[in-house]
Amino acid sequence: RFDGFLFARGWQEKQFRTAIKIDNAEFETPTHKVDCYKSRVALEVEWNNKTEFYDRDLNNFLLLFELRAIDA
DSSP: OHHHHHHTTTOEEEOOOOEEEETTEEEEOOOOOEEEEETTEEEOOOSSOOHHHHHHHHHHHHHHHHTTSOOO
8 A cells, every 4th residue: 555655656666777887898787676655755665574585675775875776
């Protein structure tokens, strides 16, 4: 119900397509999907989240923030 509330207001699930370029070689490094995204704000919605997924999501948000893909 929470996702549906946000989706009805223009939020969407999003996976960012990122890549690392070294000289002429490019390596695709897609991110983990973000549950809800809108206007450079990303939100992850989890219930009973396990530690490994929590760490993965935090690292994903840190990477996206450092790449200037999200603001919050």
